[in-house]
Amino acid sequence: MTEKVMIFDSTLRDGEQTPGARLNLEEKLKIAKQLAKLNVDIIECGFPVSSPGEFKAVQTIAKEVKGPIIVGLARTLQGDIDAVWEAIKYSERPRIHTFLGSSSIHMQYKLRKDPETLLEMGVEAVKYAKRYTEDVQYSLEDATRSDEDYMCRVIEAVIKAGATVINIPDTVGYAVPEQFATLIRNIKNRVPNIDKAVLSVHCHNDLGLAVANSLIAVQNGARQVECNINGIGERAGNAALEEIVTGLLIRQDYFEQYYTDVNLREIYKTSRLVSSLTGIPVPVNKAVIGINAFAHSSGIHQDGILKNLSTYEIINAELIGGKAAQMVLTARSGRHAVKNELLEIGSQLDEAEFEEFYNAFLELADKKKEVFREDLEALIADRLAFAIPPTFTLEYLQTVSGSRSIPAAVVKLKKDDTTFVETDCGAGPIDAAYNAIDKITGINPRLENYNLRGVTEGRKALGEVSIKLTFNEKTIIGRGTSTDIIEASVMAYLNGINKLILLSKVNGNGGNDAIP
Numbered sequence: 001m002t003e004k005v006m007i008f009d010s011t012l013r014d015g016e017q018t019p020g021a022r023l024n025l026e027e028k029l030k031i032a033k034q035l036a037k038l039n040v041d042i043i044e045c046g047f048p049v050s051s052p053g054e055f056k057a058v059q060t061i062a063k064e065v066k067g068p069i070i071v072g073l074a075r076t077l078q079g080d081i082d083a084v085w086e087a088i089k090y091s092e093r094p095r096i097h098t099f100l101g102s103s104s105i106h107m108q109y110k111l112r113k114d115p116e117t118l119l120e121m122g123v124e125a126v127k128y129a130k131r132y133t134e135d136v137q138y139s140l141e142d143a144t145r146s147d148e149d150y151m152c153r154v155i156e157a158v159i160k161a162g163a164t165v166i167n168i169p170d171t172v173g174y175a176v177p178e179q180f181a182t183l184i185r186n187i188k189n190r191v192p193n194i195d196k197a198v199l200s201v202h203c204h205n206d207l208g209l210a211v212a213n214s215l216i217a218v219q220n221g222a223r224q225v226e227c228n229i230n231g232i233g234e235r236a237g238n239a240a241l242e243e244i245v246t247g248l249l250i251r252q253d254y255f256e257q258y259y260t261d262v263n264l265r266e267i268y269k270t271s272r273l274v275s276s277l278t279g280i281p282v283p284v285n286k287a288v289i290g291i292n293a294f295a296h297s298s299g300i301h302q303d304g305i306l307k308n309l310s311t312y313e314i315i316n317a318e319l320i321g322g323k324a325a326q327m328v329l330t331a332r333s334g335r336h337a338v339k340n341e342l343l344e345i346g347s348q349l350d351e352a353e354f355e356e357f358y359n360a361f362l363e364l365a366d367k368k369k370e371v372f373r374e375d376l377e378a379l380i381a382d383r384l385a386f387a388i389p390p391t392f393t394l395e396y397l398q399t400v401s402g403s404r405s406i407p408a409a410v411v412k413l414k415k416d417d418t419t420f421v422e423t424d425c426g427a428g429p430i431d432a433a434y435n436a437i438d439k440i441t442g443i444n445p446r447l448e449n450y451n452l453r454g455v456t457e458g459r460k461a462l463g464e465v466s467i468k469l470t471f472n473e474k475t476i477i478g479r480g481t482s483t484d485i486i487e488a489s490v491m492a493y494l495n496g497i498n499k500l501i502l503l504s505k506v507n508g509n510g511g512n513d514a515i516p
């Protein structure tokens with residue numbers, strides 16, 4: 001008999017805890033809708049009590065996303081649980097997820113309470129959550145560094161109080177597979193009422209073992225796996241969703257008893273969407289989804305592949321909605337070919353959006369001659385990043401640099417019907433341009449990091465710049481793409497500034513009148 005493994009996606013909660021991966025409401029909603037298309041069973045979409053923005057995002061997802069169970073996270077505090085319920089009650093399938101530390105490290109240093117008091121707090125939280133909904137999940141934070149006897153007592157008590165899902169998190173990625181397997185098996189065997197709850201695991205990747213631990217947990221009794229797209233998450237991230245579901249399928253010979261309902265063909269598209277909206281690139285060698293996962297470099301491998309794909313490929317790119325072979329587009333390719341390639345990368349634009357996109361494509365094809373699928377993806381990402389109404393737009397940019405000259409920039413920006421021009425110098429042409437922009441906008445955000453990535457190969461490759469800016473305690477990601485890396489850098493900076501302005505319009509400027 002085969003058994004289903006439920007996929008609990010926490011990209012919008014634990015994934016968003018990745019440093020720098022802030023998402024606004026529209027971006028979260030877009031990802032949640034895509035996760036529903038991916039057909040995950042459960043979407044954890046935030047920690048509602050943490051801020052009004054987070055609350056609103058969870059509430060909007062609960063109202064608009066149909067299909068998966070919608071989960072909000074709460075500490076064992078009544079206020080947290082109330083906030084979760086207020087946010088998720090609109091969902092057809094709401095779940096409250098509450099958690100509390102169970103390791104002596106957490107109890108002694110973080111919670112500063114004795115084990116029995118904490119056990120009681122867990123029980124009371126579950127009872128309180130049950131007043132709102134039948135579906136209540138309880139997590140024992142830092143379970144893998146907890147005393148097993150104590151954990152078994154907590155689990156038994158919270159199930160008795162009504163918990164329907166028991167989650168065993170490897171919060172600090174400390175477990176190794178065999179040991180984790182034993183823990184899951186022991187919980188199954190030792191907790192007398194465990195059959196009244198679904199056993200779940202939530203593995204972090206500090207030792208690179210998150211996926212291995214999750215898979216072995218399934219073999220030992222876990223029927224819910226918590227994971228995130230692209231493996232993003234706190235510190236080294238969480239178990240990567242795409243690796244777990246693809247692993248279970250590709251090694252069906254080994255995991256023959258288990259299946260998931262995930263629609264694998266949506267994986268590629270979901271991965272790229274999460275990457276473009278969070279600003280966290282997918283590493284080229286990332287398992288299942290990295291661009292090198294289907295590339296063959298050595299002559300011996302290429303020879304083998306040409307004779308038979310199975311010589312060096314265990315996953316067919318099409319299985320996950322990607323495509324190994326691709327067309328090279330040029331300015332003469334025409335709308336039909338461009339539309340086709342867009343469908344291949346999972347982007348559907350309406351007619352007006354497509355016309356706007358096609359003009360951007362033609363501009364790029366004129367500069368670059370050959371346009372690859374990755375170029376199209378970068379253009380799409382750019383379109384998403386620019387989907388917010390810009391306050392300032394770039395009208396003109398000129399920079400000077402060289403081994404014997406002082407780097408300088410002239411920048412012309414437009415806001416409504418007014419044009420502003422400024423010049424400045426800097427440590428380099430990009431710094432000079434940023435200084436000139438600061439003079440015009442009156443905002444000078446701190447540049448936290450700067451990433452330049454060649455989207456394709458060759459000297460005319462498209463450069464994608466992604467930067468993290470902080471201003472007024474707000475941190476955002478700005479993105480820009482161009483064949484000219486200085487222009488891409490300036491567009492990323494302006495995109496960031498426009499986002500900061502938009503944020504301050506939504507949330508108030510925190511008393512800082514510099515923001516227009």
Ligand code: KIV
Pocket residue numbers: 014099139140141142167169170171172202204
């Ligand atoms: O890692 C962890 O322990 C968590 C819990 C809140 C489930 O994210």
Ligand code: ZN
Pocket residue numbers: 014169171202204234
């Ligand atoms: Zn976690």
